Structures are given as C-alpha cells and as structure tokens.
Amino acid sequence: MSLWTSRDFVGGGALIGLGLFVSAYSYQTMPLGTISRMGPGLMPFSLGWLLTGFGAIIAAGSIANRVQIEKFEWRNFLCVVGAIIVFSLVARPLGMAPAVACVLVLASLAELKMTKVQFLALLVALPTLCYLAFSVGLGVPLPLFKWPF
C-alpha cells in the first residue's frame, strides 16, 4: 500500500503543516514577550512546535504500520455542508419555511431513500414545528415567510 494513502501519514502530515504554519504565523504577527511577562504569541508559538512534533511521531509510526485511509464521501459532504450554507443565506431574507425546505431537499439528496409521502409530510410538518417551537415558543425573530421585494 502506498504511504500517501496511509491514514496516519496523511493525518500526521497535516498536523506538521498546521503546526509549522501556526508557529510561523504567531512569530510574525504577535509579540512573544518573555517568560516572566508572556506576550500573546508565546503560547501559540510553542503549541505550534508541539503539534509539529506530535504530527511527526504519528506520521513516522505510519511507515511501519499502514492502515488505508477511509474514503471521503463527496456526495455527503456537498449535500450536508451545502444545506447549512444555503440555510445561512436563505433564512434571513426569505424566512424560516423556505430555509427549512432547502435544508430538507439538499440533505435528502445525500441518500435518496425517502419516499414521496415521507418527503411531503416532512416538508409540511417541519416548518410548522420549527415555527411553533422557535418563533412562537422562544420568540426568535425569524418569521415563517418573508417577501424581500
């Protein structure tokens, strides 16, 4: 098996990169101070090095003991993350019901197992429930529908 698809090599490598970036960035943008009068940069600077060290240990361990990395499911990723982003863009201008509907549609695209009846039932029930629980119950300033034009 190739080292490049080994789980711990990828993970450890990512930590090394992140650690080095953090140390460099905190060295450049924050005063480190002295040990008796620590500046804001000292803790992130040292933690960055620690992270690099641990990343190196983890990556080194993967050379002898290789485990295949699990597959990144792009479809799940696009649907779920997309649903959250769309909700964040739709909720304020259009109101709660359209935003909830968008999440429902996008999220269910990840796994097309829902029947039409189930889908329609959720489409009606969820916005109603959310409206009652959050807008009426908690007084969250998010109307059911809003017409932006």
Added chain:
Amino acid sequence: MSFADNIALGLSVAFSGTNLLYCFIGVFLGTLFGVIPGIGALSAMSLLFPLTFYLEPTTALIMLAGIWYGTAYGGSTAAILLNLPGSASSAATTFDGYPMSRQGRGGIALMMVTIGSFVGGSVGIILMTVFSPAIAKFALSFQSPEYFAIIVLGLIACSAITEGSATKSFSMIILGLLIGTVGLDMYTAVPRFTFGIVHLDDGFALTALAMGLFGVSEILYSIGRVDIKAVDKSAAKWSAMRPTREDWRRSWGPMFRGSWIGSFFGAMPGTGPSIAAFVSYAVEKRISRHPEQFGKGAIEGVVAPETANNAADQTSFIPTMALGVPGSASMALMLGVLMMHGIMPGPQLITEQPGMFWGLVMSFWIGNVLLVILNLPMIGLWVRMLLVPYHILYPIVLIFICIGMFTVNNNVFDLWIVAGFGILGYVMKLTDFPAPPLLVGFVLGPLLEEHFRRSMLLARGNPEIFINRPISATIMVCSLLLFVWSVYASVRHSRKSRMSQQEAALEQG
C-alpha cells in the same frame, strides 16, 4: 448554615413548580436525544442552550443537567437493541448488550441497566453532596499555580486514559488549545488568528464547535452507513424484563465497582462518562471468573459501564461547581449558563449561591427517579423512536442544528463555523483522530493560559513555583506519573499489536 438546612433549601428550590417542570423537560429530552444515535449529550445541550437565555440560571442549570444525565439512560436503549451507541458513553454497552438482545434477553438488559444507572447515579449524587462543599472550602486558598496544575492534570488524564492512541489524543488536545487561543488576547487585546474577521474577536462559540464536531460530522460520517436493523420489540414488554436470580447475583458486584470507578473518573477533570464506562468494562472483564463470556452477552458487561457512566455524569459536577474548572465541554456549557447570568464560577459559588447549588443537587434525585419511570414503564415509546429510519432522522437533526445555531447569536457566521468544524470533525473521523480531547483542550485552553501567565508573573518567570507549593507540586507529580504511564502503555500496546500482526503474517505465509 448546617448540612440539614442546605438540604432543606435545596429541596425547596428543586420542588418549585418551574424547576420541576424543566427538570422533567430536561430528562425527557435527554432520553430522547440519548436514544437517537448521532446526537449525544453535548449536541443536545448545545441545541437547547439558546433556550436558557430565557430562563432563571438555576432553572437553566437544572434543565441542561437533566439532558446531560438523561442521555446516559437513553443511550443504553439504542446500544442494547440496535448495537448503535445512542451516545458516546454507551459505546461499551454495545459489546454485551446487543448479544443479549440477540439471545432474546434484551428486556432483562434494559431492566438491569436502568437499575444500575439509578444505583450509579445515586452514589454519584451522594458523593457530590458530601465532597463538593469540602473541596470548595479547601480550594478557597488556591491560587493560579494550583489551578494550572489541576488543568494540566485534566488535560493529561483526558488523553492518557483513552481507548485509542495516546499520541493522537495528545495532538488533538494541542489542536484544541490552539483553537482556544483564537480571538483577542485577554491581556493585550492583540488579535490572534482572527485574520481580520471581526466575528472571531471573541473566539469560537463553544456551541458552534460542539455542534460541528459532534453533530454535523456524525451526520456526514453516518449517511449511507447506518442501516436500521430489525428491533426486537418484545424486549420492551414487562414480562420480558424480569431478571433471573442468577442475573441479580451477577449484577451486584459490577454495580458496586462501576459506581466507584465512574465516580472517580467523573470527578477528575478531562475524563468523563465515556472513559469511566470503558474502564469499568475492562475491569469487569479482567476480574471475571469467566472472561470468555464477555462480548457474547455477559450481564456484567452491560451493567458495569452503564452504572459507571451515570455515576460519572453526577460527579463531573464536582470540579465544575466546587472549583469552577469544567472537566468536559458539557460542563463548560453549564459554566457558560452561569457566566451569561453574571455569576462567577469558582470555589465561592457554593456559599454565595447556596440555593442554586443545593437546588441543582436535589434536582438530580428528582431527575433520576423520573428517568427510571421514563425508562421502564415508557420504554415502548423509545423503542418506537428507534424504528425511525436514519434517512428521515438526519435531515431533521440537520434542520435543528441550523435553526438552533442561528438563534444563539442571530447571525449566519456561526453557521459557517458549524459547517467548518463539521468538515474538520469528518476528516478527523476518517483519519481516526478522537474529537473529545480537542473539545476538552478548547475548553480548558484559555483557563490554562490565564493561570500560567499569572503564575509566571507571580514568580517572575521562575517555573519552580509549580513545585515549591505543596498542593500544586502533588498534582504535578500525579500528572507526570500519568504521562509516563501512558507513554509506557502505548509503547507496549503498539509492540504487542505489531507482534500479533507478524504472527498473523507468519501463519498466513
């Protein structure tokens, strides 16, 4: 005030109408979210956190606490009937709980687990009642070096006592500490890792982090993987729940030991119910006269972890309330409620807010009794919840995450953070990095830095301050021993696993 006065005060607070109602709501929702796989205590508490803006602080604490220990009761139901841990702390219960239900003994498992949970919870509450005030009194003399030492011990304990690789847990603690530094520096107001984004000046919201790391990433990982299998509905009938005399005889020991193991790990910052459950499972397996039955439906393996995680749920309030040091992310949410209402957590809390502290403790009794009622006569309701297929469940959960997060600060930026941490959590799952240590690091990081910087100011940069003071020195030595032990254990473990791999290769070759 005498001990009896405190108890009386607590009872009067806990039995007030509003508090009773919210205690019930808390344990009800806790059981519900505990039953549903994919939403643990933390996501449930983060989801309902916005609700607490509208409540009295005591009521808010009682409700959130109810969710916290309620999920442990609910989590075992899914673990036993479905082989899916409803919450992380029930993962150890699946080992023997599911085999038991395959053998038609699921009802008995549910019964014994509920009894064990109640026993564990009770021991935890009694310990909390006795020890919290004493510890708080003792801690009044603590200064920054002592607090720093306690936090270090918590961080090391969190990563040393883990099921997976200790190196990976340590690295996630450090990542958590780093994520905790994001925002304006508390002394100099220099921005750290904000990249010019004003929303990040106050750092990441704990709720956003928790919902992303645990809620969203769990959904990303579970879609297409979780298939609801057939559930043995007859397990929920009264007649199927009667344990035999043999079951009782074998359960007393695990309940007794589980209570103490759970109480210990609950009270130690950084460790909590999940670790308590795994440790007590391992202990039972080791001391059992028939270890070969474990994993095949041994009742000890079901009772021990569930007793332990409930005991730990209760005692985790000890460092939180008595010291103001949250041992886990859920406890940090509790302290968040206090701070939102302008109450400073710390050792003075119990004497300054006796009504709140004792009311909370007494509400635990009410909550645990309610949970026994919810989980035995009403078990059928939760079994029906288990039958809802995942492809219907996850869009609903996602919608609640979106709206819940939106309502915390009424801004959309938090949602992007949720999405971001969801991706991070997903990648961490794929590369087998544990998420709980990251969250513990995030929670304790700012406290750690504050107390370290203050100690260094106090000692003019001389690190000997941590070993010159007896209390902090003792705690530091404990941390060091724990660290050395965990390095030794992980080296031995990896050598053992490599040897067994080679043996397997030899046999095949």
